Amino acid sequence: MRVQIEVLGSLTAMADGVSFVPSASKPRQLLAMLAVNAGKVVTVTEIMAEIWGEMLPRSASHALHTYLSSLRRALDEAMPGQERASRDILVTEHAGYALNIDPSCVDANRYHEQSNAGRWAADRGDYAVAAESLRTALEMWRGPALNDVTTGSHLEIEVLRLEETRLADLELCIDAELHLRRHRLVLGELAVLCARNPLFENFHAQHMLALYRTGRQSHALDVYRRFRNAMVSELGVDPSPRLRQLHQSILAGDPVLDDPGYVSSGWVPTAVAG
CATH class of the missing domain: 1.10.10.10 (Winged helix-like DNA-binding domain superfamily/Winged helix DNA-binding domain)
Structure with missing residues (x-):
């Protein structure tokens, strides 16, 4: 049985x-x-x-x-x-x-096990293993968690925890892919993620970097413009200093943007951070 x-x-x-x-x-x-x-x-x-x-x-x-x-x-x-x-x-x-x-x-427990393997690999700098493990974990999702179940206080927290973990794993997985210079591979996925999460800054930063690295500087700048407009319109604030610095680096065509080590901890460029 x-x-x-x-x-x-x-x-x-x-x-x-x-x-x-x-x-x-x-x-x-x-x-x-x-x-x-x-x-x-x-x-x-x-x-x-x-x-x-x-x-x-x-x-x-x-x-x-x-x-x-x-x-x-x-x-x-x-x-x-x-x-x-x-x-x-x-x-x-x-x-x-x-x-x-x-x-x-239960698939959620297998997901967490695979997710943790990907995170540990990323911490070690093994981006190939990290990307593979996180992709395997993310492929277990068939839609929003428990999307056909009425949820009360306990299940609402569990669903929120699962969905937040999924977003973090998506971000880390794409970060690993960018380290591996798989910029074209993630462009379509990032376009969808930005459309579905219009105020999620890290996805927009990753999208800008991937576009720039594939020779689409003007498209990268357009992503920033749309994101800034959304932030100002919805929240009345500008993007973070980190994203503004990335925008300036793209405008200047800074050669450091082509260094795989530029992306770290989600999207923060090591050349700019600190």
Whole structure:
């Protein structure tokens, strides 16, 4: 018997290749809560806070038992003939409940393991391994985390943590690609990232540098102009001094921009920083 659960996109849960994702909203929310804490006990208090927040109905305890029973029933239907399998997987503990599965059965945990490998490689200056590991991690994403699950206070924090980690990994991965002089390879990706994150400065800096290194100085300057306009219009502030310095270096055609070591810690040029 093997269980696989995916949360990096829509919620999927398979037991022996058969889905056991509930169709009802609150049981799905319960399954997601247990999945992101696979192998750990989630207390009844935490579950109730996630599902109902501060508006706890008088029937909450009974309803929770109903949701747990529906999850176990779905597991049993996915694994016919395996007696007590559902109770061995969805276990009752003194303080709450847990999915008794290896954490690696959940894609988010495999993602973090691969992401950490990429970050460690980048810290060592091994940009080829960093880029490969981070690309492998990022390819696990199928869309926004838990995009078809109602989220309460606990899951909202988990989704935010996952999405912020994804953005940081994208930035670090592109940084590694720039170190490896793969400027043309990342141009399309950066154009999309800038369009989707119009106020995210680091992506715009990486886009400017990649464009400049492929002989598109005017396009790099246009990226800066659009970003500055967005910052002034939306926030009433100019870009950071670091981005303004990059802009001036591009205007001057500073030869240091062609040095792979120019990009460090996301995008800060070592020749300018400090």
